[in-house]
Amino acid sequence: MIVDSRSIPHGSRIEADLCIVGAGAAGISIARRFAGTSTRVVVLESGGEAFEATTQDLSRGENVGLPYFPLDTARLRWLGGTTNHWGGICRPMDPEDFESKAWIPNSGWPIAERDLESYYEPARVMCGVSSGDWGLETWRQRDRFKPLPVRGDRLDTRIAQIVSPEARSFRITHRAGIQAARNVVLQCHANVTEIETNSEGTLATLFHVATLDGNRYTVAARQGVLAAGGIENPRILLASNRQWHEGVGNRNDLVGRFFLEHPRFVGGVLVPFDRRLSVGLYDHHKVGAVRLLGYLGLKQATRDQEQLVDVQMSLHPTLAGSFQRSAESEDMKALHALVPALRQGHIHQLGGHLARVAEDLTSWQALLIPGAPLPAPFPEVVGKLMRSTPFEAQALIPDLMGDIAARGYAKKFGAPIESILLRTRINAVPNPDSRVTLGDDRDPLGIPRVRLDWRLTSLDRHSVRRSLEVLGSEVGRAGLGRVRVMLDDHDGPWPEDLAGGWHHMGTTRMADDPRWGVVDRNCRVHGIRNLYIAGSSVFPTAGSGTPTLTIVALALRLADHLKGLLA
Amino acid sequence: MIERHGLSRRQFLVLSAACGASLVARSSIPSWLSIPDRSTPAERLARLLRHRSSARVIGAAYLRHEPSEARLTSLVELIAGGLPGGAGALRSADDALRALLAGRVQQDFAEERTVCLEGWIVSRTEARLCGLAALT
Ligand SMILES: Cc1cc2nc3c(=O)[nH]c(=O)nc-3n(C[C@H](O)[C@H](O)[C@H](O)COP(=O)(O)OP(=O)(O)OC[C@H]3O[C@@H](n4cnc5c(N)ncnc54)[C@H](O)[C@@H]3O)c2cc1C
Numbered sequence: 077m078i079v080d081s082r083s084i085p086h087g088s089r090i091e092a093d094l095c096i097v098g099a100g101a102a103g104i105s106i107a108r109r110f111a112g113t114s115t116r117v118v119v120l121e122s123g124g125e126a127f128e129a130t131t132q133d134l135s136r137g138e139n140v141g142l143p144y145f146p147l148d149t150a151r152l153r154w155l156g157g158t159t160n161h162w163g164g165i166c167r168p169m170d171p172e173d174f175e176s177k178a179w180i181p182n183s184g185w186p187i188a189e190r191d192l193e194s195y196y197e198p199a200r201v202m203c204g205v206s207s208g209d210w211g212l213e214t215w216r217q218r219d220r221f222k223p224l225p226v227r228g229d230r231l232d233t234r235i236a237q238i239v240s241p242e243a244r245s246f247r248i249t250h251r252a253g254i255q256a257a258r259n260v261v262l263q264c265h266a267n268v269t270e271i272e273t274n275s276e277g278t279l280a281t282l283f284h285v286a287t288l289d290g291n292r293y294t295v296a297a298r299q300g301v302l303a304a305g306g307i308e309n310p311r312i313l314l315a316s317n318r319q320w321h322e323g324v325g326n327r328n329d330l331v332g333r334f335f336l337e338h339p340r341f342v343g344g345v346l347v348p349f350d351r352r353l354s355v356g357l358y359d360h361h362k363v364g365a366v367r368l369l370g371y372l373g374l375k376q377a378t379r380d381q382e383q384l385v386d387v388q389m390s391l392h393p394t395l396a397g398s399f400q401r402s403a404e405s406e407d408m409k410a411l412h413a414l415v416p417a418l419r420q421g422h423i424h425q426l427g428g429h430l431a432r433v434a435e436d437l438t439s440w441q442a443l444l445i446p447g448a449p450l451p452a453p454f455p456e457v458v459g460k461l462m463r464s465t466p467f468e469a470q471a472l473i474p475d476l477m478g479d480i481a482a483r484g485y486a487k488k489f490g491a492p493i494e495s496i497l498l499r500t501r502i503n504a505v506p507n508p509d510s511r512v513t514l515g516d517d518r519d520p521l522g523i524p525r526v527r528l529d530w531r532l533t534s535l536d537r538h539s540v541r542r543s544l545e546v547l548g549s550e551v552g553r554a555g556l557g558r559v560r561v562m563l564d565d566h567d568g569p570w571p572e573d574l575a576g577g578w579h580h581m582g583t584t585r586m587a588d589d590p591r592w593g594v595v596d597r598n599c600r601v602h603g604i605r606n607l608y609i610a611g612s613s614v615f616p617t618a619g620s621g622t623p624t625l626t627i628v629a630l631a632l633r634l635a636d637h638l639k640g641l642l643a
Numbered sequence: 644m645i646e647r648h649g650l651s652r653r654q655f656l657v658l659s660a661a662c663g664a665s666l667v668a669r670s671s672i673p674s675w676l677s678i679p680d681r682s683t684p685a686e687r688l689a690r691l692l693r694h695r696s697s698a699r700v701i702g703a704a705y706l707r708h709e710p711s712e713a714r715l716t717s718l719v720e721l722i723a724g725g726l727p728g729g730a731g732a733l734r735s736a737d738d739a740l741r742a743l744l745a746g747r748v749q750q751d752f753a754e755e756r757t758v759c760l761e762g763w764i765v766s767r768t769e770a771r772l773c774g775l776a777a778l779t
Contacts, residue, residue: 228753344762545757548764553752555745560762 078125078155078255081266081287088293092118092261093642095283095297097268097312100157101624102610102631103303104246104254105202109635111257115642118295119254120266120285122304123154125247130288134267134519137307137526141510142570144337144530150578151305155264156247158305158578159624164239165369166205167621168196168629172376173503179383180535182334182506185616186588186597195629202250202628204243206366210235215368221357223370224391226550230378234388236622238360238367269523271300271316271324273604280324280607286521299638303610303631306335306580307526310512310613313584313594313601315523325584325601330594332512334585336504336618338577339532341563341570343500344544346391348557355496358391371501373620374543385535386503386620387543393496498547498559500540501577503620505533512583530576534567541565579623581612599634610634684733685715688722689775691741702777704760705770718775725751725768744768 084090094110096103099121110117123131131154137147144150151158169189176184200208209215212223212233223233243249254262265287272282272294283295302309310332314323323331357370371390379386510531514524541563548559563571587593590602595614601607610631612623619626682690692698706713712721719733725747726732732743751757751766758770 545755545759545764549752549755549757551752552757552764552766553749555749559764561759561764562762 077258077260078251078262078264080124081120081263081285081293082289082291084263084291084293086291086293089282090118090293090295092116092295092297093299094118094638095120095295095300096610097283097300097302098122098157098304098308098611099155099246099254099262100303100305100611101159101203101246102627103301104156104250105199105628105631106301106303106610106635106638107257107260107262108202108250108253109632110639111253111260113259113639115259115639117257117260118297119260119262120268120283120295121155121262121264122267123152124264125155125251127152127154127160130520131265134521134523135308136519137528138515138517139528139530141529141531142339143574144528144576145578147307147526147528150576151307151580154247155251155262156245159244159246162244162578162624164204164241164244165236165622166200166203166239166625167234167236168192168210169619169621169626170376173617173619173621177380177383180385180505180617182508182592183617186586186593191597192626192629192633195632196625198632199625199628202246202632203625204239204249205237205625206240207237210237212370215363219357219361219363219368221354221361221370223357224353224355224372224551224554224556226554226556228550228553230375230546231550232373232375233357233370234373234620236369236371238369240367267521268304268312269315269521270318271302271312271607273319273324275319277320277324278603279605288520297606299606299608299641301608301610301634301638302584306583306611306613307512307528309609309611310583311514311523311526314512314514325594325604325607327603328591330508330585330592332583333508333510334506334582334616335510335512335528335530335580336506336582336615337530338501338579338618338622339504339536339570339574340499340501340577341574342392342497343387343389343540343563343571344498344548344559344561346496346498346547346551346557346559348496349555350557351494353496353556355391355393359393372547374546378546379539382542384539384542385505387539388501388503388620389543389547390499390501391496392499394494498544500543502532502536502540503618505535506582506585506617507531507533510582532570537563537567537570538565577622579612579618581615581618581623584609584613585616586614587616598637599630608634608638683715684719684723684730685775686779687733687737687740688719688744688772689779691737691744692772692776695776698773698776700777701760701765701770702773702775705758705765705774706777708758708760709774712771712774713778715775715778718771718778722747722768722771722775744772 093115094117096106096119099119103119107117107119132148135148135151135153152160171189174185174188197208212235215235254260266285268283269286270284271280273279274281280300283300285293285295302312304312313325313331316324325331360367360369371388373386373388511529513527515527517525519525541561544559544561551557551559584594586595586597588597595601595609599608599610599614612627712718723730723733726743747768748766751768756767757764758767
């Protein structure tokens, strides 16, 4: 059931078995796992069922470290949380992501991949990921695009899946399930401002709630879960500092430290000798109904040998610039010629036409660039194609249309490539100085706003550089082209296009030893018997996958753990 | 291991075409088509590159990086030393020599005998060929 907390009487004290703070990917996954049980679940969600600027503003904060997104744009504060605009790119962690490496300080998880293995499948379903197959080999059989033909055994191609846009928002896909669950009460507009503990600090006794219109009440629960996202989780713990000046769960000064992102920037460029080199596998494309995206990385053995962190390299072709030609171009004429050819059933002639049409694809690409002029005949021609095709040709149309939309057509027929930008994404080194703290400003509820000091290390930089050098050597060896590395190895400034992946991790990291982690292997806050954390703030390392699938797998595992305790 | 240096993108594009692609592509031309000549090994090697002016720019960058190699005899020796048959390989017909050099370039990459010129990862052999072009 979904209710509005503004209508809950001021000063109430609500009792529940389980209190979940936040209704994003993590909070909703736990709540849904409890749906239909006898456990009384209260979910406290800051936002409403639609975006509201005043609520979103509570996420505003200050960036004092490496340049980062404005904090109020880096996550969303309404039902469904940041899944209301995430990219939907999913890949589970690799088994080695959980391992500790001697040359990566603070690496290693207290759990292994096998502890999560059985949760990835239900997590996939929760997230709307189409297939449970992540191996290149499976897709190699079915995909019309092939991996870059490099030899040697130092590079891998890895496959991620992309959730279709309509299945991405947890607000849309899980609202009905929450609404129908009689044991789950999701309270919108309910901001948790503080967690109160007993006098020893060993039990979370009350969650203090405030609404923006001045309502105040508390929730007492047998078990509590913070699932407010990788920046708000530490904020709530740190801001709960009336009883404990360092905040709740922060006896070892770890809350907010080890902030991790997946830093991204263009680290190099590949100039192919063959301007029709097929790199379609590394762009968004579909195999049947499954949306895929490939990227390159160094194999584990090479990384181990060279003592590097994992760097994923995605390929972004820039097409030859000669296609800013007008609608009078030969290629556009060829496109016009498709219509009668299709109508007359001259399928056998189409190959040549299609190949010529492909030559114009860079101008079609312009269609996808906001503000670029549209080639006039294009929509008209496509419209005609749709209306006037004989039966045999119809199969070609979705292919043609879909691929144009997905930019895959350019690669399918080989629009000439000028160069391929190599965008690198680092599985960054956990760094205690990269951290979230409380700033001096307060939000309208009186809670200190966050201050983010994002930092990277020289091993991150060296790993990018070396990964690109190895790629350069393998590409040269295969005679595919030459690579330019655009990052030096000195501790100078990071590239201007450095950005994160909108993944906020590490700030309440998991470790068996309370001196090294905020939560234990079951995601329970060390020292507090009934307070748990869900979300990527518990990740000790960023991993080579994307976070959300693992967030959900961990959340489902936590739900099962809590079920055991609450039974 | 890779060593590092500097170059413009345009120069590099021409270099790629000159050193990598053309060596491999032209090695498929039958060797009886090549015309025997009496030029020095350095001249012969340098002439295999189609885009001499670009090769000179790259070669100059390489020689700034490796001043100790900035002599025709050293460069010829170093290049020949990497070919099967050593100096004898330089007596091969042009296309056979191109094929040998292309193979050596590939091997350089496989074994990371590369140099980094303004970020570009270039095989030692191709950099040295450009060095010859710069000196002839
Ligand atoms: C533009 C963008 C693209 C992304 N793309 C991808 C991608 O392709 N793949 C991927 O894996 N991940 C991606 N992510 C990250 C992904 O969105 C997050 O990993 C995921 O949403 C985290 O889930 P969560 O439940 O931990 O946090 P959230 O989804 O952020 O949910 C947290 C919830 O807690 C609520 N909340 C916060 N504070 C309080 C409070 N004090 N009291 C009560 N409630 C509170 C919020 O309103 C929110 O609803 C992307 C993120 C962005 C911004």
